Amino acid sequence: MTSSFVALKGLDKRYPGHHAVRGIDLDIAAGEFVAIMGPSGCGKSTTLRLLAGLEEPTGGSIAIGGRDQAGIPAHLRDTPMVWQSLALFPFLSVADNVAFPLRMKRLGAKERRRRALEWLDRLGLAGMADRDIAQLSGGQRQRVALARALITQPSILLLDEPLSALDAHLRVRMQTELSRLHRQLGITFVYVTHAQSEAFALADRIVIMSEGRIRQVGRPQDVYRAPANPFVAEFMGMNNLFRGVCRGRADDMATIETPAGHYAVPARRPLAVGEPAAFVVAADRITLARAEDGPPSGPAVRGTVLGLEFVGSTQTIFVETEGGQEFRVQKQQHEIEALDLVPGRAVHLAWEPRHAWLLPETE
Numbered sequence: 001m002t003s004s005f006v007a008l009k010g011l012d013k014r015y016p017g018h019h020a021v022r023g024i025d026l027d028i029a030a031g032e033f034v035a036i037m038g039p040s041g042c043g044k045s046t047t048l049r050l051l052a053g054l055e056e057p058t059g060g061s062i063a064i065g066g067r068d069q070a071g072i073p074a075h076l077r078d079t080p081m082v083w084q085s086l087a088l089f090p091f092l093s094v095a096d097n098v099a100f101p102l103r104m105k106r107l108g109a110k111e112r113r114r115r116a117l118e119w120l121d122r123l124g125l126a127g128m129a130d131r132d133i134a135q136l137s138g139g140q141r142q143r144v145a146l147a148r149a150l151i152t153q154p155s156i157l158l159l160d161e162p163l164s165a166l167d168a169h170l171r172v173r174m175q176t177e178l179s180r181l182h183r184q185l186g187i188t189f190v191y192v193t194h195a196q197s198e199a200f201a202l203a204d205r206i207v208i209m210s211e212g213r214i215r216q217v218g219r220p221q222d223v224y225r226a227p228a229n230p231f232v233a234e235f236m237g238m239n240n241l242f243r244g245v246c247r248g249r250a251d252d253m254a255t256i257e258t259p260a261g262h263y264a265v266p267a268r269r270p271l272a273v274g275e276p277a278a279f280v281v282a283a284d285r286i287t288l289a290r291a292e293d294g295p296p297s298g299p300a301v302r303g304t305v306l307g308l309e310f311v312g313s314t315q316t317i318f319v320e321t322e323g324g325q326e327f328r329v330q331k332q333q334h335e336i337e338a339l340d341l342v343p344g345r346a347v348h349l350a351w352e353p354r355h356a357w358l359l360p361e362t363e
Ligand SMILES: Nc1ncnc2c1ncn2[C@@H]1O[C@H](COP(=O)(O)OP(=O)(O)OP(=O)(O)O)[C@@H](O)[C@H]1O
Pocket: 015, 016, 018, 019, 020, 038, 039, 040, 041, 042, 043, 044, 045, 046, 047, 194
């Protein structure tokens, strides 16, 4: 069991007319990098704002380092936050922006300046101390915001979509920077993001929220390969979801009847005949063959290519089955070259039964 540095217990937030966070429990270890993801409006930012003390919970508790945070105002917490709009002061120099939190702590001007220069240096902004904020690029401003958040040497840093205003190239560079900072400082990062790629690149664990609730917490690869429920499976994308009813059990396999056919699925949890069941097959686990070459061995579905989407060297192929279900298949360009896939072509989709993942929850 990980010892928890941040402990949310039954944390709840109701706004007039909206229940934004619905009794969530979450433990975060010291030094962990946790990313919170979920669709727009699911309560990610509210959770972060509750941690920062910018919102009061309407129920439950937050403890950080064993200390209950109830009643501690934001400026007295050890929880600085960096967000997309940065909230830098345009009328202060770069160094004064960075040193601002120390002024709040009543440190002398000399010491404030010394520490601000040190942090600017650490973040690759040496020599920019006396510039105006307006003279900086987006990436440089982001570093100023990080330096300002870190200058008080907090034990936790909260980040709300910090990179979403940056262009793609800069975003990747700042990701590397954040990862390096996290390693060097050894402090806890809680990071809210829409971008799966950021969460996967950075986080030790991912928290997936929907409608104010946590739907799954796990390492990125586990959430990706072993989603807990249909919501997470679809949110992660690139999963083909089947819903049906268990019609048979033998050894460690279950037979699931779905609108697309009957399929054998490893029964990784107790599942009785007649019980509803859902499983996924990841898009990159499916093989494709031309229909004229005959059905492959193992579970297979016949369908028609609807379209193709290129992402670098990877292609996503959309296939509609005769039963009207849409499949996604993900392949490397070189794997499918010989198939000459064009919209309208009849294909067989197949997968190994062991790659079907029975979802622990059906809703
Ligand atoms: N001050 C408020 N008063 C009323 N409702 C609010 C308030 N702040 C947030 N909400 C609502 O609470 C819900 C959760 O908001 P939150 O900002 O936490 O979502 P989010 O998951 O961060 O979304 P996004 O990804 O769009 O930023 C939303 O439906 C939002 O409209």
